[in-house]
Amino acid sequence: MKKVRIISCMLLLLLAALAWVEGYKPPTPLKFIVPRNWPKPKYDFAKNPLTQEGFLLGRKLFYDLRLSVDSTVSCGSCHQQFAAFSTYEHNLSHGVNSSLTTRNAPALQNLAWQSNFMWDGGIPHLDLQPLMPLTAANEMGETLGGVIRKLQQDASYPKLFTAAFGSPLINTQRMTKALSQYMLMLVSSNSKYDRVMRGEDSFALPEQLGYNIFKQKCSTCHKEPFFTDGSYRNTGLPVDNTLNDYGRMNSTGDHKDSLKFKVPSLRNVAVTFPYGHDGRFFSLMNVFDHYRRDMVVAATTDTLLLRRMPLSNYEIGQLTAFLNTLTDTIFLKNSMLAPEGKLESVPFQHLH
The missing domain is CATH 1.10.760.10 (Cytochrome c-like domain)
Incomplete structure (x- = not known):
């Protein structure tokens, strides 16, 4: 019982200290709506709760060219919204240094209901999926350390990570969770x-x-x-x-x-x-x-x-x-999913 009280006091002190951080406010929950008659998603939202701030951070990361080694390729370069976040017209997706990948980037849609990713199912979790294209020599060609350093050196990212996760700490786990929060909202259900x-x-x-x-x-x-x-x-x-x-x-x-x-x-x-x-x-x-x-x-x-x-x-x-x-x-033109779209421009509640 004594240990429980100590832990409880420590948590209260931590929360109190956090509340005093200048400008800090808890992130705003973002509701994920399951379309009528669809099954329960497979993604565990309890381990990565959706928030407006997390979504906006993930969206910025998704379209940031600097995540590639030569700052020429972003996730959005191969996954284009007007093509349901797939590679349009090109048979093979393009990577850094004018290289070609070996596959056509598939559409990104309804990912919350998937448990394996890539054409061969080689990635077992959405939070892990970005790691392969980020580090593949013929895709984005960076190292995880290089990506993190770039984010740390950008004045805007520590603020965005603080808004999304409560502190300016930038690491791989937070980065991929933010990317997941954006990708989870790529729901196509209004054809x-x-x-x-x-x-x-x-x-x-x-x-x-x-x-x-x-x-x-x-x-x-x-x-x-x-x-x-x-x-x-x-x-x-x-x-x-x-x-x-x-x-x-x-x-x-x-x-x-x-x-x-x-x-x-x-x-x-x-x-x-x-x-x-x-x-x-x-x-x-x-x-x-x-x-x-x-x-x-x-x-x-x-x-x-x-x-x-x-x-x-x-x-x-x-x-x-x-x-x-x-x-x-509606999915293809939803401005909230575009690089500079306003979060409140097309409320998600109206999409299902």
């Missing part, structure tokens, strides 16, 4: 499809026909409402002999995982081209042709695709009409 599901809109005939075809032929892997089941599958993509990217096998070392890549979400698919882990498909038509004609069936090809996927031109037309209903323009 026409979502409005239809909520009873606020209705599909046109081609869209409805496409939805019916989608449920018959695509929904096993692209499960609603995220339009991915989060699994890793070999969809018959032959290996690129230059990149030699064997997907999940790179992470697990298991030959059974050869050429398996994460099933991408089809949300905002109309604006996230090119498609595939290496951006080899520049249009949806290229993707449809792959599944109905060009697949390479091999030892680890997914059992659902051993006979490819029969698709007529008619079915492709209707499917395309449905896939276009997955575009969430």
Whole structure:
């Protein structure tokens, strides 16, 4: 009991001292709203509570070019908002020193419901995900020590870290938690499809026909409402002999995982081209042709695709009409997610 009292007194003294810090005020909670009929998020918010100050710090970090070794690349350079935070038009994302990466940066959306990241699932937690691109030689090319030093030398960052976390201490854990707070708010749930599901809109005939075809032929892997089941599958993509990217096998070392890549979400698919882990498909038509004609069936090809996927031109037309209903323009244009957008400009409460 004596030890408990001592600890309690120490905590009270610490809180009292903190209250006297000039200009300090507790961060403002930022509510995370789960869209109607969506499952519980997988991210543990108790270990990283969302706040307005944390979100704003994370947003600044996300778009700061100085986090790269030559100050030419930020997270936002490869993850562009108008393309659902994916790499637009380029098959391979660009890194420092005019280099190319080996993959096409995937869309960043609805990350709170994911537990593994990257095309091969090699990163097991959102807070850890930024560490790879920050330090990869062909991406941002920095060291963690170099990043922290840059932040410490910028007069604005100690103030932002104080506002978000209560003190000017800048370290890797706080930096990645702030980045997570920004990325967690990249929620896409207001497409026409979502409005239809909520009873606020209705599909046109081609869209409805496409939805019916989608449920018959695509929904096993692209499960609603995220339009991915989060699994890793070999969809018959032959290996690129230059990149030699064997997907999940790179992470697990298991030959059974050869050429398996994460099933991408089809949300905002109309604006996230090119498609595939290496951006080899520049249009949806290229993707449809792959599944109905060009697949390479091999030892680890997914059992659902051993006979490819029969698709007529008619079915492709209707499917395309449905896939276009997955575009969430509110998400793509939300100024709060842009580098200089005001937090109160489009309240998150109005987005779901």
